[in-house]
Amino acid sequence: MADGRAAGGVDPSPLTPPSHSAALSDPPVDASSFTHTPCYCEENVYLLCKELIRIGDADPAGADLYVVFISNEEKKVPLWHQKASNFDDGFICWDYHVICIQSRRSKGEVFDLVWDLDSDLPFPCPFLQYVSNAIRPLSFGDSIYQRLFRVIHTPVFLRSFASDRSHMKDPMGNWIQLPPTYEPIVAEDGTTNNLNEYIAMSMNDVLDLESTVNDVYFNKHGVVVNERVLPEFFSRLPG
Numbered sequence: 001m002a003d004g005r006a007a008g009g010v011d012p013s014p015l016t017p018p019s020h021s022a023a024l025s026d027p028p029v030d031a032s033s034f035t036h037t038p039c040y041c042e043e044n045v046y047l048l049c050k051e052l053i054r055i056g057d058a059d060p061a062g063a064d065l066y067v068v069f070i071s072n073e074e075k076k077v078p079l080w081h082q083k084a085s086n087f088d089d090g091f092i093c094w095d096y097h098v099i100c101i102q103s104r105r106s107k108g109e110v111f112d113l114v115w116d117l118d119s120d121l122p123f124p125c126p127f128l129q130y131v132s133n134a135i136r137p138l139s140f141g142d143s144i145y146q147r148l149f150r151v152i153h154t155p156v157f158l159r160s161f162a163s164d165r166s167h168m169k170d171p172m173g174n175w176i177q178l179p180p181t182y183e184p185i186v187a188e189d190g191t192t193n194n195l196n197e198y199i200a201m202s203m204n205d206v207l208d209l210e211s212t213v214n215d216v217y218f219n220k221h222g223v224v225v226n227e228r229v230l231p232e233f234f235s236r237l238p239g
Contacts, residue, residue: 023045038084039168039177041098042069042195046161046185048100049154052115064104065154066216066234071096072145073202082119090120090134093145096199100154101127103237112234127234131238137227145229148201149230151212152222160220161189163195197221213237 035047049065058065070077085092100115102124112127119125119134131137138146147186148223153158165179186192198221205224207215212223213236225233 009115013228034117035180036117037178037180038167040180041118042161042198043180043185045098045100045115046158048115048117049158052100054101058102061168062154062158066101066103067152067154067157067222068099068101069096069150069152069198069201070099070147070181071144071150071199071201072144072148075199076145077147078136078138079134079144081119083118083120096225101151103127103234107183110235128231131231135227135230148203148224148228149227150198150201150204150205150222150224151216151233152198152219156217156220156222159188160191160194161185162191162193164193166193167195185227208234209233 008030031131034044034045034051045067049058049062049067052065053060053062063239068077069180077094078096079090079094079097081090082092082094083090092228097118102111102113103113104113113124114127114130114134115119115124116130116134117123119130120135121130126132135147164184168176168179170176184192187194201224204227206226206229207223209225209229210223212229212233216223
């Protein structure tokens with residue numbers, strides 16, 4: 001996000017896929033109850049995940065939550081229905097954006113939700129509605145604007161994320177965007193900044209669907225999927 005960023009540390013032990021056995025509760029719909037600092041979407045999502053766990057609207061370990069960085073090699077990411085937009089349709093072109101996707105199953109039914117504090121769509125928004133309205137899969141093929149999605153399992157992300165917010169300072173050390181009032185987030189292993197490790201992604205990072213579905217629970221930096229595979233990726237997660 002030319003208006004947000006984050007980072008991580010070391011994943012000490014692989015996680016098994018979530019069982020999705022917890023009862024599904026009705027999530028809160030008031031976005032204002034969550035911490036939000038403009039232009040720091042990765043920190044907003046980090047705190048959002050922690051809060052969903054705390055209030056019981058997510059698995060106690062966050063096993064049904066996935067942090068998703070959206071970017072590409074050109075750092076030009078078109079999205080719609082963004083509150084920061086100056087257009088009626090909410091169009092904006094970020095350098096990257098970060099959202100949370102909650103993937104839950106109950107009695108064979110899928111309940112995938114998108115939590116995006118910067119969107120004017122319902123909060124949370126049904127996954128397929130968000131894909132259709134906010135992502136709007138591009139119709140002009142192999143464009144520099146084609147989005148890539150780095151999906152990180154939230155339990156891994158909460159241990160690994162770190163940001164010293166240096167990306168929001170100009171060469172003179174002045175803030176481009178004022179930082180959050182709380183202390184910077186430090187990873188469990190003491191790492192203080194690794195945001196770029198999450199934002200940087202290219203088509204070469206995209207693996208086959210089977211590999212990504214299996215590896216998302218073990219890789220510190222998650223897995224990268226393209227916009228064509230994204231909906232199927234979440235439908236293939238264990239139920």
